[in-house]
Amino acid sequence: MTIYLQNPTFIDRQSCKVIKKNIKVTQGYEGKIEFIEKMPEQNQLAAEDKIINCADKIVTKSFGCGHHHIYSALARGMGAPKKIPENFKEILKYVWWTLDKCLDLDMIKASALATAIFCAKNGVTFVIDHHASPFAVKDSLFTIAEAFDKVGVSHLLCYELSDRDGEKSKQEALQEHKNYFNSGKQGNVGLHASFTVGDDLLKQAVLLAEKFNTGIHIHVAEDKTDQEDCLKDYGIRVVERLHKFGALNLHRTLLSHCIHLDEKEKKLIKNSGVWVAQNIESNQNNNVGLADYGAITDNVMLGTDGMHSDMLRSAKVAFFAGQSIEQPGMDTIYNRFRNIHNYMEKSGFKGDGANNLVILDYNSPTEVTSDNFLGHFIFGIEASHVQSVISNGKLIVEDKRVTTVNEAEILSYAREQGLKLWNKMNCGG
Numbered sequence: 001m002t003i004y005l006q007n008p009t010f011i012d013r014q015s016c017k018v019i020k021k022n023i024k025v026t027q028g029y030e031g032k033i034e035f036i037e038k039m040p041e042q043n044q045l046a047a048e049d050k051i052i053n054c055a056d057k058i059v060t061k062s063f064g065c066g067h068h069h070i071y072s073a074l075a076r077g078m079g080a081p082k083k084i085p086e087n088f089k090e091i092l093k094y095v096w097w098t099l100d101k102c103l104d105l106d107m108i109k110a111s112a113l114a115t116a117i118f119c120a121k122n123g124v125t126f127v128i129d130h131h132a133s134p135f136a137v138k139d140s141l142f143t144i145a146e147a148f149d150k151v152g153v154s155h156l157l158c159y160e161l162s163d164r165d166g167e168k169s170k171q172e173a174l175q176e177h178k179n180y181f182n183s184g185k186q187g188n189v190g191l192h193a194s195f196t197v198g199d200d201l202l203k204q205a206v207l208l209a210e211k212f213n214t215g216i217h218i219h220v221a222e223d224k225t226d227q228e229d230c231l232k233d234y235g236i237r238v239v240e241r242l243h244k245f246g247a248l249n250l251h252r253t254l255l256s257h258c259i260h261l262d263e264k265e266k267k268l269i270k271n272s273g274v275w276v277a278q279n280i281e282s283n284q285n286n287n288v289g290l291a292d293y294g295a296i297t298d299n300v301m302l303g304t305d306g307m308h309s310d311m312l313r314s315a316k317v318a319f320f321a322g323q324s325i326e327q328p329g330m331d332t333i334y335n336r337f338r339n340i341h342n343y344m345e346k347s348g349f350k351g352d353g354a355n356n357l358v359i360l361d362y363n364s365p366t367e368v369t370s371d372n373f374l375g376h377f378i379f380g381i382e383a384s385h386v387q388s389v390i391s392n393g394k395l396i397v398e399d400k401r402v403t404t405v406n407e408a409e410i411l412s413y414a415r416e417q418g419l420k421l422w423n424k425m426n427c428g429g
């Protein structure tokens, strides 16, 4: 199947240059886009080919999420935990670790399908997810992958390896990574965070990542207690510990948060060239502090930390909330928003080629030009403008409706699984 986009205003994602030419989009991981002067005649089209009229529409590269948690999808509207958390560790203990221990494969499937739908409708065609379900580890990554594939959203998954849930759960999580990679699927090796990962597990995780030619994906210094525990238990700071075990030698490594770093750690990250994911709304929600990412590295990408699937929203918050701490320019935030594509390209992962596009019905009161696109990006363009989405050359959202799955059925299934989860957690809605 080939999709032809007629008369679009195309914005090149790197240069922000406006190109007004028809576009031919071919399917598959190797698929690409081609600018064409003349549209094909009706009799030159194959039966399954499609022409989309893009007059007055903006077409650009679709979006990616650098740090997501599908496991939080069924938490929306959930009742209060048995104790109102007073600090970050209590948020984990009473909310997220209570929730993830109750997840079963059906709930994981519902969470992943719902997340993939929200991503697709927000123009997000690539997701890097960090998953935990300590009592439903086996097949969890395969379940998430299948759900994302069904909707048509590409992915880079991992499981949060940790010593927090005992030996059995840990062994299952190591095995799940091995099974997943051996089946030919791409992913990272996940670790929860330094303070729940002992030296032996950290060593095993790095060896696994080396063996399967990937990187580590871990929460780093999200709260200052991560550093305090590391200094107390190992006499060094979190990034130094990761460096000591070789995690920073892997150029696909992704460190999420990085709020509480000292100068030595910042230098280690910058010199190693590993990647950092910024999740500012989550940091505000957990009141763990905000970071000056510009002082760490240029390799910063944006994530949502499972709070939602709207990357345009994440970019706006990074810009506005960032003003109080690092005064980022619009170009800085745009680069962070787009850095996931550079991470994918440099890492050699698939699913983020040029044939991933979003069609925006953007009713601007002012001209959109190469020079002012960033102003539209920060102050104008929102997820509500996403009209259609092309993922690997396939139309997965058409006129705001997901074409690949039945959204109403899936959300009804998710609500059912959500109630089941809340009952199990003993925390009604």
Ligand SMILES: [Zn+2]
Binding pocket: 067, 068, 069, 130, 219, 256, 305
């Ligand atoms: Zn996270």
